[in-house]
Amino acid sequence: MIIFLFFLSLILGPLPVYGAESPSYDIQIPPDAYKFIPDKLTIKAGDSVRWHNNSDRKHVLSSVPGSGNSDELEIFSDEFHPGTIYSHTFKEPGEYPYFCYIHNKMTGIITVRGKDQ
Numbered sequence: 804m805i806i807f808l809f810f811l812s813l814i815l816g817p818l819p820v821y822g823a824e825s826p827s828y829d830i831q832i833p834p835d836a837y838k839f840i841p842d843k844l845t846i847k848a849g850d851s852v853r854w855h856n857n858s859d860r861k862h863v864l865s866s867v868p869g870s871g872n873s874d875e876l877e878i879f880s881d882e883f884h885p886g887t888i889y890s891h892t893f894k895e896p897g898e899y900p901y902f903c904y905i906h907n908k909m910t911g912i913i914t915v916r917g918k919d920q
């Protein structure tokens with residue numbers, strides 16, 4: 804069932820999940836490849852992104868140092884274990900490139916637009 808939902812999500816692409824709060828978007832780390840699906844995502848300020856680690860390896864998601872609007876890392880998952888979800892809410896518009904600290908070729912970018920854009 805989980806495998807089926809995973810492939811279904813690949814077909815449908817990232818869909819916002821509407822609830823009482825701002826939308827949430829899903830990014831998958833597949834079981835068989837070192838990448839983020841999708842690796843580029845555009846959202847609005849206040850939206851959340853949920854990364855799903857469907858692989859059997861630990862990852863450490865991190866903003867590219869020096870990117871974003873402050874000195875702090877916007878994205879930092881710490882140890883991101885298999886079968887778990889790392890979630891982050893983006894409050895400020897901007898470009899947020901990120902990568903995996905362990906597997907540096909895993910890269911992605913979140914573009915956050917203002918609420919009215």
Ligand SMILES: [Cu+2]
Binds near residue numbers: 903905
């Ligand atoms: Cu990794």
